[in-house]
Structure formats: C-alpha cells, structure tokens
Amino acid sequence: MQWFTGLRCSLIASALFITTLLCSAGAAAADLSAASSEPSPSELPPPELHAVERPAQVADDAEQVVVGSPYLDMHTGPGRGYPVFHVAEYGETLWLLKRRTDWIKVALRRGQTGWVRVADLNELYGADGELVRVPLPDFRDLDSRRFNLGFTYGDFDGADSMGLSLGYRFTANLSAELRATQAVGAFSDSQTYQLAVVHQPFPQWRLSPYFMLGTGLTITSPNATIVATEDRRDTAMLTGVGVKTYLSRRFALRAEVANHYLLTSREDNQEIFEWKLGFDVYL
C-alpha cells in the first residue's frame, strides 16, 4: 500500500508540473517583452572623441571608452565603503581594466587607477561613438540564459544533509539542475546525485514557486559500527516543490520539499522525504 501512496504522490506532482508548464508559457512570453534593459540617456550630448595616448601600464586589450555622464566617482577599492579619491569628468577618456563583482577598475590618461560602480557606467562611448554597456546580471532579465550555483542545508530522512546545485536556465520558466547531496545520519550516510528539470511558472514574482522532476542515483552506506552491510546503489525518482525569493539582483533564498522514490532490488521500493533550505546565486 505504501508504494501506491508514493506513486500517487509522484503522479500528482508530475501532473502539477505539466499543467503549470502549459499555463504559464503564454504569461511568460508577454512579460519578456516588458523586461528590456536599456540604459537611460542623459540630457548631455555624446562627448567628442579625441585621440589619447594609452598609458604605459594599461594592457593592450583594455577597452578604451569616453565618459558620457556628467562625472564619475572613483573609489580606492571595489566597495561603497572605500573613499572617493578622484572624479572623472564628462568627455574624459578611460580604460576598463577588470571587474570584481559590481565594480570596475579603470585607468585614466595620467595613469591614476580606481574603482567605479557598474551602475554608474550607463553612459560610456566607444571609439566609433557607440554606447558601451557593462552588463549587470539580474534575475529579472528573463531572456538571458544563465547558470546558477547554490548551497543547501536540509534533512534527508532524519539525517542532516548538505547540498550543492548547479543550474542552467534555458527559458524564462525552465531550467535543468545538477544536484549533489551528502547526508550524515545516525544509522546510515547517503549521497545522492541527480539531474532535475525545474519549472518556475511565475519567474517574475518576488516569491516564485517551482516544481521539480528528476532522476538520479542514491548511494546508502549503513554505519559500520552498528551493522556490517554493503553500500547500496539505487536509482531514484525525484519530485519536489519549492519556492525562491530574490533578496537582490543575483541572490535568491530557496526552500523546497522533495520526495525520493528509490527503486530498490529488495521487495519494497523505498520512499524518502527531504526538505532543504539554501541559497542560489546567478553567475
């Protein structure tokens, strides 16, 4: 009877997954057109371009641009707490050296280097007078295909578990996820390796639910001090629901519950309930 309930649970979850998949396709397409990120032009005209000699310490592949905003604060380090020590003016030439998180290191004509905030760089002009944009990844850019990396903590059938996940978003609603979990319990330790399809029917919501279907391998090793048995390797089917909430442009918290249905070689298949809390970062 138990296997029947398990199967029924999985079937219901699958049905939910597919219905929401169909329902949301239209809604997502409509939202996509709204979420275009165009830099806002200011009242100032694009600055005139002058030939400027590249400072000796600037690498050849560093991109040369001209400031189009009225001014640009340069900090001593890549963070809001580091002091502003210089201000680049409208029309000044600078070179983009490297990026760390949401800050860019720039060099000026006279060799000063400092860090500017990416959000302040919405008006830079290239050699041909074209607008140069520095991308700021954002979960709301639903049309961009991105990887996300996450850590989780949870409970796997009574055992503490730690997890790592790497996802890739194909469309606004659908992602694939590789998941690895290590659980340490009083009677047995287990490892799971899974590939799952994750469907987010409403990706633009602040609190966005998701459904998950997957399959993988579960390795269970009973603790040697209690009983001497061999490791078991079972194929597992995964169904789950969860919710994601975005705290910032790239950082999301997630909570989920999942049902692992282990297809064992014993008489009964085994069912495992798992919950997880964790975070995801858009790379």
Added chain:
Amino acid sequence: METGFRRLSVAALLCAGISSAWAQGSDDPLGGLVSPDLERREIREAQIDSENIEVTAYLGGIMNVEDFGSNALYGGALAYHINEDLFMEAAYGQSELGESSYERLSGSAPLLTDEQRKLSYYDLSLAWNLFPGEYFLFDKLALNSSFYLIGGIGNTDFADDSHFTYNVGAGVRVLTSDWLAVRLDFRDRVFDHEIFGEAQTTNNLSAQLGVSVFF
C-alpha cells in the same frame, strides 16, 4: 484570452494602416515634413575580464580536536564573490588526531589506529564582509582589507566515520594588490562523535593563515 483578442485586433489595425499608407504613395502632402529624424543608437557590451573567483592555499594552520590535542592543518578553499558584501566558499582541510588524555593516563591500548587518526573535512560556507576598510602602513601605503563573518555546513571524516559539521568563524583579508591577498581565518567546527562510548558534541577550533589569488 482577452489580451489575445486585443493584440490580434491591434495587429489587424496596423496592417490596415500600413496598406493604406502604401496606397497613398508619393501623393502624401506631409511626406517631407514629418519624416522621423531620429538617429539610431548603437549599443554594444564592454569586453571586460571579471575576477570574482578566489583560490586560497593555507600556508600554515593549526586545528584542535577536542580531547585529541592540536595538530597542523593543511588545505585550501575556493570562493566565489557574489557582491561586495557576500562570498560563498567551498573548503577542504586535513589534520590528525593526537593521543587523548584517557589513552595517555590509563596506559591501555590506543583507542584508534594511525589510519583512524587521519582527519579530513570539507565544507560549504557563506561569508559576509562586515567591515571593509584600509590598513595604513607607513606614509604612502594603504592596503584594502575586510573583516568577514563566515558560517556553513560540512562533513568531517575520521575514525572510519563521517560527522556532520557546522562551522562558524571570522577572518581578515588584506589585499596586497588587486589579485593577491593574505587571509587569517579562525573557525569553530561543531560536530558529534561517539568515540568514548556515548554521543558528545565537540567544539573544534582552528586557525589558519592563507594566501589567496583572485582570477
């Protein structure tokens, strides 16, 4: 459904409008006056190298395992900087268990074999750069730094057993250049073990000095 109909009717109207404009052709008296005079803006993305990954090697470290003394710690960490405030880190380390005071005082056979005294851990943590700042050295040198709080979960393996481990700690990172930093890290690893017969929760402190490279 309603939006679908609305969209359809707008599309139909547009088609009708365009076809009527075609039909008028050059007879349009306003043709030269209201031609759009907007220049198309060309936009491209900047080519720029991101350095958000930090690899740390522990140059020297010491780990105390409760009841088993302190021993040298070797290891490293791989971090991804999410924004100026947060970074996530996966770490690995190796140490050894010494002789417990019970083994030394009672003179009985050792509790663990040499193989069982080898300890290794790995963990996943999230850290918060709580106090970014600068250290001033002499007249003209200021080094960027940050004091961070870190915590996470992991696994510690020793005595043929895995132990689920919580870790909390704090550290200081001093950047000698944009890509090279020195880190001093203090951590408490909390796990349960049953080596002495009954389960006990242990606090195991470690301190390590590391060098890290950003790329």
